[in-house]
Amino acid sequence: MGKLGVIIVAAGRGSRMGTAESKQYLQLGQKPILVHTLQLFQNIQEVDEIILVVGADDVDRCSGYVADYGITKATQVLAGGAERQDSVRQGLGALQPGTEWVMVHDGVRPFAKKEHIFACLTKTQETGAAVLAVPVKDTIKVVDGNNQIQSTPDRRSLWAIQTPQAFRLALLLEAHEQAERAGFLGTDDAMLVERLGVKVSVVESDYYNIKITTPEDLPWAEWIVHNVRGEA
Numbered sequence: 759m760g761k762l763g764v765i766i767v768a769a770g771r772g773s774r775m776g777t778a779e780s781k782q783y784l785q786l787g788q789k790p791i792l793v794h795t796l797q798l799f800q801n802i803q804e805v806d807e808i809i810l811v812v813g814a815d816d817v818d819r820c821s822g823y824v825a826d827y828g829i830t831k832a833t834q835v836l837a838g839g840a841e842r843q844d845s846v847r848q849g850l851g852a853l854q855p856g857t858e859w860v861m862v863h864d865g866v867r868p869f870a871k872k873e874h875i876f877a878c879l880t881k882t883q884e885t886g887a888a889v890l891a892v893p894v895k896d897t898i899k900v901v902d903g904n905n906q907i908q909s910t911p912d913r914r915s916l917w918a919i920q921t922p923q924a925f926r927l928a929l930l931l932e933a934h935e936q937a938e939r940a941g942f943l944g945t946d947d948a949m950l951v952e953r954l955g956v957k958v959s960v961v962e963s964d965y966y967n968i969k970i971t972t973p974e975d976l977p978w979a980e981w982i983v984h985n986v987r988g989e990a
């Protein structure tokens with residue numbers, strides 16, 4: 759099997775968290791959220807390389823985390839871009855020669871489960887593209903600008919998409935290049951691959967794989983790290 763590279767994106771500002779410190783650096787248990795995520799992928803045997811993409815001002819700080827916490831698979835710490843998609847693109851350009859598969863993961867999702875990550879990789883090697891996700895639990899509605907409900911999609915077909923998202927590298931590179939040429943900005947990488955007409959598979963994860971985004975997520979994350987996932 760060709761090499762597997764993991765791009766961990768952590769160059770956001772965390773504006774929805776509303777903290778002075780960018781959320782990826784907030785303490786979770788005994789260490790910053792981002793370090794939990796780094797250790798998660800460091801401890802997955804199939805991962806050959808980690809590319810960490812952070813804010814330009816945080817490159818030195820995160821290089822220190824890589825050294826201090828023994829993230830030996832992290833070969834580069836790069837500055838990201840204005841949008842998440844730009845940060846992913848920076849990471850794609852840094853992967854080592856011989857990389858055949860790529861996983862993109864949010865630095866603020868420290869609780870992805872190893873068995874789900876491996877299942878996502880396995881499915882990607884079968885199909886070329888797969889993402890972790892969970893069925894939605896709430897009824898989801900399409901609402902217009904006047905806060906009036908327009909439609910209610912059938913909940914049985916709705917999934918909340920997570921990361922990691924995994925792809926054959928050549929496919930994701932093409933997807934990013936096509937999106938850039940079209941000026942298309944997606945909220946995840948799967949969208950860019952879907953635009954090419956490629957079917958992306960969903961691999962069921964669990965509801966603990968949260969993206970730490972708003973203040974309400976912090977006590978939930980503390981509970982998970984103490985009662986479910988433990989320190990990676």
Ligand SMILES: Nc1ccn([C@@H]2O[C@H](COP(=O)(O)OP(=O)(O)OP(=O)(O)O)[C@@H](O)[C@H]2O)c(=O)n1
Nearest residue numbers: 767768769770771772773774840841842845865
């Ligand atoms: N230009 C960006 C924007 C986001 N991200 C990363 O993408 C992941 C998911 O993004 P999100 O949760 O939206 O993080 P932020 O953009 O920091 O949050 P907000 O939208 O609240 O500012 C995070 O790990 C974030 O650091 C990134 O690497 N580069």
Ligand SMILES: C[C@](O)(CO)[C@H](O)COP(=O)(O)O
Nearest residue numbers: 842864919920921945946969
């Ligand atoms: C990639 C993602 O985590 C899938 O749910 C999500 O789209 C990221 O969105 P964000 O606004 O960049 O957090």
